[in-house]
Amino acid sequence: KQEVTQIPAALSVPEGENLVLNCSFTDSAIYNLQWFRQDPGKGLTSLLLIQSSQREQTSGRLNASLDKSSGRSTLYIAASQPGDSATYLCAVRHASGGSYIPTFGRGTSLIVHP
């Protein structure tokens, strides 16, 4: 069974810092890995999708990397801002009994204070 772990569970940093959020998974036979942001009381917003054949994706101040062989992904946030405060979740899509369903980590809760 695929298990997805996100470390740390919570993070509080001053504005301007560069951050690394971690996501690890136990089964490396994945199709893709997706990073989401969730604001309190809201739905999930897709940030980046890394396909299994890719090593990284970038969007603005965000950069996500994928190392399938070691079962790890990192989300790098450059020059953090208070507006980055949210919970960040990763999800891996993998084969399970003939279907291809995503498994989510429990998220990293990020607070960026001014």
Added chain:
Amino acid sequence: DAGITQSPRHKVTETGTPVTLRCHQTENHRYMYWYRQDPGHGLRLIHYSYGVKDTDKGEVSDGYSVSRSKTEDFLLTLESATSSQTSVYFCAISESTGSSGEQYFGPGTRLTVT
């Protein structure tokens, strides 16, 4: 933002009553999913659909049923609501389940069973 709406957005119901939640999409995506999100458990898949009238169970399907009679609508029914089904329910869609299958989420429905 992907065109996904959920209704109702909030509902309070009594134990033993049936409840139906609706997810509507305007993206014409083939795959639709229902998740629940609970503190300490993260996001867990309830049921998903891979086409009209084609559905399958997820990790926590007991006590839930689904139906999809049109591409754009995916209904989640709690046949007889229990307090353990108090949760936030999210609908998601994706165009495919392969490596390019990015998921998009709706705004969520907060359900309270008293």
